Amino acid sequence: MDELDWQALPDFQKMQYRFAARIRDPQGTADASGDLAEKSPGLVETEVDPTLPIEERRWKAYEDLFFNNVQEFFSKLFPVLKSVVGETRWAELVREYMQKHRARTPLFHELGEEFLVFLQQGYDPQPQDPAFMLPLAHYEWVELALSVDEADGFENPPGLTADLDAVYELSPVAWPLAYDWPVHELGPDFMPEAPPEMVTTLLVYRGADDAIQFMVLSPVLYEFIQRLANPDVVEIVERPTARTVLQGLAEALQVPVADLEGFAQSVLQDLIDRQVLRPVV
Known part of the structure; x- marks a missing residue:
């Protein structure tokens, strides 16, 4: 003032x-x-x-x-x-x-x-x-x-299949979150004095029925979603495919990319079905 x-x-x-x-x-x-x-x-x-x-x-x-x-x-x-x-x-x-x-x-x-x-x-x-x-x-x-977010969520057509060679974007009403504390478990009966060693990673999103949903993510899945949602490029035409993101994640984890492909395929399909991800066309 x-x-x-x-x-x-x-x-x-x-x-x-x-x-x-x-x-x-x-x-x-x-x-x-x-x-x-x-x-x-x-x-x-x-x-x-x-x-x-x-x-x-x-x-x-x-x-x-x-x-x-x-x-x-x-x-x-x-x-x-x-x-x-x-x-x-x-x-x-x-x-x-x-x-x-x-x-x-x-x-x-x-x-x-x-x-x-x-x-x-x-x-x-x-x-x-x-x-x-x-x-x-x-x-x-x-x-x-x-x-109360005024952004519109996604409406993927029924039967849309995950494709590792497609480029994906994250719904504006889907938020990947990371906390030092296990916030989803805290309460009068669980009040730790110090945070655990592992960060708590979550996905909170608004579904097609406007209900708010909470998912606990593994650190690997959180990182995969973050890399899909926030690539180091601005232009859509330069954004990486899911396979390219997966390759970068495999290098960071020092594991063969083939070990992650089955995981990534099922994760993509689940997130598409939940209206959290959609392919960029």
């Missing part, structure tokens, strides 16, 4: 800032000595009386309404994260988000990404917080992100 001169603001905007500051941080703005400008970046003046002529019982109603709405939304979006940190800590995180974070969107379905930004940049970690909070939150957010 650009810097604003408090004295130049119309009275109704001053009231909006005061109201918003009180809603975000009731304890911090409960007395007239609070620093509203600090809580509303962009204001030049700092000695601003944040009080408003509103009865405390009415304040309480507004405060509870806003907080409960935000907490309910995040609780539905991040149910596993909430369960591992517990009710009390979860309420503290939601309040800290409201106090510190300045969302750049008014859209509710985009607030999940704002919470991820808060976990990356704004929140104050506590000793009891698990180290996997951010990757777990990202994993849970992906489901909503793909659900």
